[in-house]
Amino acid sequence: MSVKRDFAVGLFVWAALLTMPFWMPAIGGYTGLATRVVVMGLGAMALNLLLGYTGALSFGHATFFGLGAYGAAMTIRYLVPSTPLALLAGIAVAAAAGAAIGAMIVRRRGVYFAMSTIAFGQIFYFVAFRWSSVTGGDDGLTGWTRAPLSLGPLTLDIRGSETAFYYFALALFAAGVGAMAWILSTPFGRTLVAIRENERRARFLGLSIERHLWLSFVISSTLMGLAGGLYALLNNFVDPRTLRYDQSGEFVIMAVMGGMRSFWGPLLGAFIFVVVQDVVSSHTENWMSVIGLVFILVVLFFPRGLLGLLGRRAPA
Amino acid sequence: MSLLDVEDVTKAFGRLVAVGGVTLRVEPGELRAIIGPNGAGKTTFFNLVSGFFPPSSGTIRFDGRDVGALGPAARVRLGIARTFQITEVFPELDVAENLRVAAESAAGLAFSLGRGAARRAGMDGEVDRLLATAGLADRRNRQVGELSHGDQRAVEIAMALALKPKLLMLDEPTAGMGDQETHDVARLIRRLHRDEGLTIVLIEHDMRVVFNLAQRIMVLAEGKTLAEGTPDEIAGNETVQAAYLGESA
Numbered sequence A: 001m002s003v004k005r006d007f008a009v010g011l012f013v014w015a016a017l018l019t020m021p022f023w024m025p026a027i028g029g030y031t032g033l034a035t036r037v038v039v040m041g042l043g044a045m046a047l048n049l050l051l052g053y054t055g056a057l058s059f060g061h062a063t064f065f066g067l068g069a070y071g072a073a074m075t076i077r078y079l080v081p082s083t084p085l086a087l088l089a090g091i092a093v094a095a096a097a098g099a100a101i102g103a104m105i106v107r108r109r110g111v112y113f114a115m116s117t118i119a120f121g122q123i124f125y126f127v128a129f130r131w132s133s134v135t136g137g138d139d140g141l142t143g144w145t146r147a148p149l150s151l152g153p154l155t156l157d158i159r160g161s162e163t164a165f166y167y168f169a170l171a172l173f174a175a176g177v178g179a180m181a182w183i184l185s186t187p188f189g190r191t192l193v194a195i196r197e198n199e200r201r202a203r204f205l206g207l208s209i210e211r212h213l214w215l216s217f218v219i220s221s222t223l224m225g226l227a228g229g230l231y232a233l234l235n236n237f238v239d240p241r242t243l244r245y246d247q248s249g250e251f252v253i254m255a256v257m258g259g260m261r262s263f264w265g266p267l268l269g270a271f272i273f274v275v276v277q278d279v280v281s282s283h284t285e286n287w288m289s290v291i292g293l294v295f296i297l298v299v300l301f302f303p304r305g306l307l308g309l310l311g312r313r314a315p316a
Numbered sequence B: 001m002s003l004l005d006v007e008d009v010t011k012a013f014g015r016l017v018a019v020g021g022v023t024l025r026v027e028p029g030e031l032r033a034i035i036g037p038n039g040a041g042k043t044t045f046f047n048l049v050s051g052f053f054p055p056s057s058g059t060i061r062f063d064g065r066d067v068g069a070l071g072p073a074a075r076v077r078l079g080i081a082r083t084f085q086i087t088e089v090f091p092e093l094d095v096a097e098n099l100r101v102a103a104e105s106a107a108g109l110a111f112s113l114g115r116g117a118a119r120r121a122g123m124d125g126e127v128d129r130l131l132a133t134a135g136l137a138d139r140r141n142r143q144v145g146e147l148s149h150g151d152q153r154a155v156e157i158a159m160a161l162a163l164k165p166k167l168l169m170l171d172e173p174t175a176g177m178g179d180q181e182t183h184d185v186a187r188l189i190r191r192l193h194r195d196e197g198l199t200i201v202l203i204e205h206d207m208r209v210v211f212n213l214a215q216r217i218m219v220l221a222e223g224k225t226l227a228e229g230t231p232d233e234i235a236g237n238e239t240v241q242a243a244y245l246g247e248s249a
């Protein structure tokens, strides 16, 4: 029964994503906002590999989002105006940072782990903030745009067409999320959930907990780097706030609000967050209090998140 | 050569000496019980053998190797599997998944990022076999956290068996169980010992279980070995009578 239901939910999600540019205007949005949902959704789902599936509280995950964004932006700005190379560079930088930071913190637990992730994020934030000759500092890195995508003889105009860029982002979202679903269905993925469930039991089954945490951290950072790269391309812009702790917190809110125990929950959380932010911020500066209120209501009435009731399995 | 050879091992927590100079040899194929009053140091002794923490002094040899400095995961790989006094399982996973995680760990698949290797290694069949051994086949898709206490204990024992251990250590396997469940667990332990030749050390408070199952018994009290011998010797030992059996009977 649960397998059937997972299938139905998956079908609904993909149908909604594939048609989002068409129905977004009906709820007051636009194509760029739909892209934002997909990109933030990818980030929240990537974070949830740690938060929900591994049980590791990475509260500084914007580090890898921001590094992916700067990696992509700086590649285009300084090296080569190629969208694929920009994304690959962003992913590589985020993955390398995830590997290094992960190795330093996998022995920490709970709040110590969380604080360490935030601390590393702030280091990168200050570097981006201060090193203005290269990063553009507080004003952000401008003077570049994403390049059209050439696929052999075809050219996909992801620069000129917001719709083309949406489907480009959605394709990469699908690849990232598909990889995550696959990983969760393998022995490695099962082991991550087991570690979340009971670390002591896992250790006394002969499992190398730290190595599992590390690999999960690296995979999550890598996907976060992809989301960050897409975010930079979406805005043709990047600034230090993509690295900051409040951006990290937003991803956590998306995951918790949507449901950490469900595969698609963080995407729903991202959808609500991004849309409410856009709609409310056009009326008042104080959009964060509205998000905060929504968040509190969700936590009160849906302690497992909005999709928490739908169960715990990844689509196999 | 003994399978387990613990020599004069000590564990102190600050000024409290939980285990103070215990020596124990367990031969292959033996079924040994450890008994003793609450706080005697039985669980601490298990923690030392399974690698929960290092001993303050003394040596622990397993299968001819000094394992005193190894962590728990390394000792599992050498063949030491244990259960805990307070059941340790994966509550939100179902029974089959609990066993599968254990079996895949034992098969060296924990880092496998494909599904083929687990299939080729026969993990489905292995899980079925474990379910049957522990009498859990009809509960395979139930979430473990929702099972009865007795069934959760059975899951934990089956997970330990999935590791294909040379030495199985059970910390009060029948604690908190009713008569029927106790009987079932005792029968499972006997079968593992007799039919599969498994070496087993168990801590147990239920004296019927102890005297029914064990070939030799070690009695701990206040971190020290009070007596050691066959069930008959222990039953006839006056020090043990006075210190332990007398008061609990």
Ligand SMILES: Nc1ncnc2c1ncn2[C@@H]1O[C@H](COP(=O)(O)OP(=O)(O)OP(=O)(O)O)[C@@H](O)[C@H]1O
Residues within 6 Å of the ligand: B013, B016, B018, B036, B037, B038, B039, B040, B041, B042, B043, B044, B045, B085
């Ligand atoms: N990690 C620890 N830190 C400090 N003291 C400990 C620790 N583990 C055990 N102790 C203490 O060591 C002593 C022996 O405890 P242990 O759990 O080994 O007894 P036990 O024989 O298993 O008792 P029971 O029959 O109640 O399970 C107790 O006084 C206990 O409080």
Ligand SMILES: [Mg+2]
Residues within 6 Å of the ligand: B042, B043, B044, B085
């Ligand atoms: Mg105990």
